[in-house]
Amino acid sequence: MSLFPFRLPNRRTRLKLLHWGIIPFFIWFIFADPDALRRLGPGWFQLHSINGLIFVTLALLWTVSHLCRGLASRPGPKLPPRARALHPMLHKSLIWGLFCVALTGFGLGLTSAVMLRAGGFLPIAPPLDLPEAHRVVSWVHVYQFYVLALIALLHAGFHIWRHIHLRDNALRIMAPKALHRFL
Numbered sequence: 530m531s532l533f534p535f536r537l538p539n540r541r542t543r544l545k546l547l548h549w550g551i552i553p554f555f556i557w558f559i560f561a562d563p564d565a566l567r568r569l570g571p572g573w574f575q576l577h578s579i580n581g582l583i584f585v586t587l588a589l590l591w592t593v594s595h596l597c598r599g600l601a602s603r604p605g606p607k608l609p610p611r612a613r614a615l616h617p618m619l620h621k622s623l624i625w626g627l628f629c630v631a632l633t634g635f636g637l638g639l640t641s642a643v644m645l646r647a648g649g650f651l652p653i654a655p656p657l658d659l660p661e662a663h664r665v666v667s668w669v670h671v672y673q674f675y676v677l678a679l680i681a682l683l684h685a686g687f688h689i690w691r692h693i694h695l696r697d698n699a700l701r702i703m704a705p706k707a708l709h710r711f712l
Contacts, residue, residue: 540594544601545703547591551627554584559678575649582648585634588627595624607697612687619684626677633670640666 537543557580566573604616638645638653640663645653691699692712700712 540598541601544591544594545705547587547594548703549705551584551587551591554580554587555678555681558584558674578646579648581634582651585631585647588631591624592628592631595621602702605691605695605697605699607695608691612691615687619680619687622680623677623684626673626680630670630674630677633666633673636666637663637670 538546557577561577561580563574563577566577600617600620602616602620604613608616635654639655639657640659641654641656642658642660642663644656647653688699688703691697692701698712701709704712
């Protein structure tokens with residue numbers, strides 16, 4: 530008798546869920562301004578904090594998956610040599626970039642003057658009250674995230690190029706089956 534009465538989906542299905550699950554949070558953080566959310570009221574900033582906790586959890590799950598099993602895909606046979614070299618670099622940049630954004634988020638909590646709580650309940654780190662370090666970590670965290678957003682756009686563009694130009698069905702690999710008829 531198994532410990533779990535159900536079977537977990539296979540790795541590719543789990544990665545698809547992770548991939549598509551993190552995108553809405555990624556978009557939220559591209560456009561959400563914490564200062565503007567604070568002015569809108571505590572509920573909005575609480576939502577931002579909860580989104581951050583979910584985003585970091587998904588990012589760390591993705592990093593652990595990569596550390597345990599490596600990349601789930603290989604460059605396709607139709608890829609030219611330069612694109613073949615770019616494929617793993619883009620994927621690893623995304624995975625490690627997500628991890629680094631989570632790490633600098635921890636740094637924000639560590640250098641803060643007050644106890645920051647992810648989701649409003651989970652302490653991020655013991656506050657050391659280092660205002661100058663907090664300013665630097667905050668700057669790194671923001672710009673690091675936007676560099677990661679640029680890498681994500683390059684990643685999406687790469688796979689759209691593969692799908693359209695090489696006709697290798699690159700988008701079908703990660704798209705939910707419901708969308709396959711449109712691809």
